Amino acid sequence: NAGVTQTPKFQVLKTGQSMTLQCAQDMNHEYMSWYRQDPGMGLRLIHYSVGAGITDQGEVPNGYNVSRSTTEDFPLRLLSAAPSQTSVYFCASSRGTSRYNEQFFGPGTRLTVL
Amino acid sequence: DQQVKQNSPSLSVQEGRISILNCDYTNSMFDYFLWYKKYPAEGPTFLISISSIKDKNEDGRFTVFLNKSAKHLSLHIVPSQPGDSAVYFCAASGSNAGGTSYGKLTFGQGTILTVHP
Numbered sequence: 343n344a345g346v347t348q349t350p351k352f353q354v355l356k357t358g359q360s361m362t363l364q365c366a367q368d369m370n371h372e373y374m375s376w377y378r379q380d381p382g383m384g385l386r387l388i389h390y391s392v393g394a395g396i397t398d399q400g401e402v403p404n405g406y407n408v409s410r411s412t413t414e415d416f417p418l419r420l421l422s423a424a425p426s427q428t429s430v431y432f433c434a435s436s437r438g439t440s441r442y443n444e445q446f447f448g449p450g451t452r453l454t455v456l
Numbered sequence: 457d458q459q460v461k462q463n464s465p466s467l468s469v470q471e472g473r474i475s476i477l478n479c480d481y482t483n484s485m486f487d488y489f490l491w492y493k494k495y496p497a498e499g500p501t502f503l504i505s506i507s508s509i510k511d512k513n514e515d516g517r518f519t520v521f522l523n524k525s526a527k528h529l530s531l532h533i534v535p536s537q538p539g540d541s542a543v544y545f546c547a548a549s550g551s552n553a554g555g556t557s558y559g560k561l562t563f564g565q566g567t568i569l570t571v572h573p
Contacts, residue, residue, distance in 0.1 A: 346499070373559050384460070384545060384563035385500070392558055400560065432499050439558050441488060441549045447499030 344368050346448035348433050354454045355423040363418040363451050365433030373436045373443070374416040378402065378429040379450075385432065391416055392439045423455045459483045460548050462564035470572055475533040477567050479546030482527065486548040490561070491520060491531050494543040503544075504531070536571045543568050 349364045367374065375390035377400075387400030391410040405427060407419040416435075420427060431451045436443040461480045469475045479489075487508035492500035506513040506520045506529065513520050519532045533540055546564040 375559060377563075382565055384458075384462075384565045385547075385561075386563070387560055390558065390560065401562075434499070434559070436559050441559050442505075443559065444502045445559055445561070447492075447501070449497065449499050 346433055346435055346446050348431075348448035348451050350451060351449070352452050354456065355420075356456050357423060357425060359423050361420055361423065363420075363431055363433075363453070365416045365418065365448060366414050367416075367433075367435040367446070368414065369435065369437070369446070370413060371435035371437050371446075372413070373439045373445075374410065375400070375434050375445075376406070376408065376416070376418045377432045377434065378427075379432060380429050388418065388431075420453075425455045427453065428455045429453060457482075458565070459486075460546055460562050460564040462544075462546055462567050464567050465565070466568040466570070468570045468572065469536050471538055472535045475531075475536045475540065475569055475571065477531040477533075477544050477546075477569065479529045479531075479564050480527060481529075481548050483548070483550060483562070484527075485550035486562070487551065488549040489520070489522060489529050490547045490549070491518075492545040492547060492563075493540075494545060494566070500545055533569075536569075538571050538573050541569055541571050 376388040377385040389408040391397045433448040434445045436445045490505040491503040494500040543566045547561040
């Protein structure tokens with residue numbers, strides 16, 4: 343199993359550009375989520391999904407869009423990049439939707455917005 | 457408003473000694489707590505957890521203590537090893553009014569642990 347994979351590893355954008363961060367898991371996990379990590383802030387939840395076709399907002403959803411058309415994939419779209427979105431983005435998944443299920447994180451995407 | 461706080465940005469200990477990482481929370485609805493470990497250029501990995509019905513949970517060299525009245529938890533690593541050098545995140549979860557919270561976690565800022573040989 344590859345686990346949770348994220349692409350790209352690094353990305354530089356200009357303000358106003360759009361892009362999609364990819365996340366895939368091969369463990370048939372129901373639950374997937376996106377976090378961003380900023381210095382001094384820990385990880386903050388952006389969006390999450392409890393299954394294909396079902397998504398919901400987390401703590402910091404503004405400026406981001408998600409969809410879940412398959413169990414395996416959970417892309418994160420930046421609609422119009424802003425410098426405040428410079429961060430490291432982590433995707434995570436877990437087997438069930440229970441909060442007691444262990445979450446597995448991908449290696450992250452480091453995004454810089456100029 | 458930081459609901460989970462790790463007030464020590466860094467901790468340095470000698471190999472073989474005890475490492476104690478601390479975490480405080482403010483939200484009374486939190487009832488499940490986790491510790492994650494993160495190496496550079498990797499995602500966080502789950503280390504240990506504790507439910508609010510317990511005050512201690514142990515797994516090998518790692519023990520988590522929970523003091524609900526003080527809204528404080530700590531992670532003890534005994535004995536510390538150089539391979540334990542990493543960033544440690546405390547995280548918390550709680551049920552919402554509907555009784556579901558899924559896997560939504562609130563993280564602390566992290567503590568960088570360095571274990572010297």
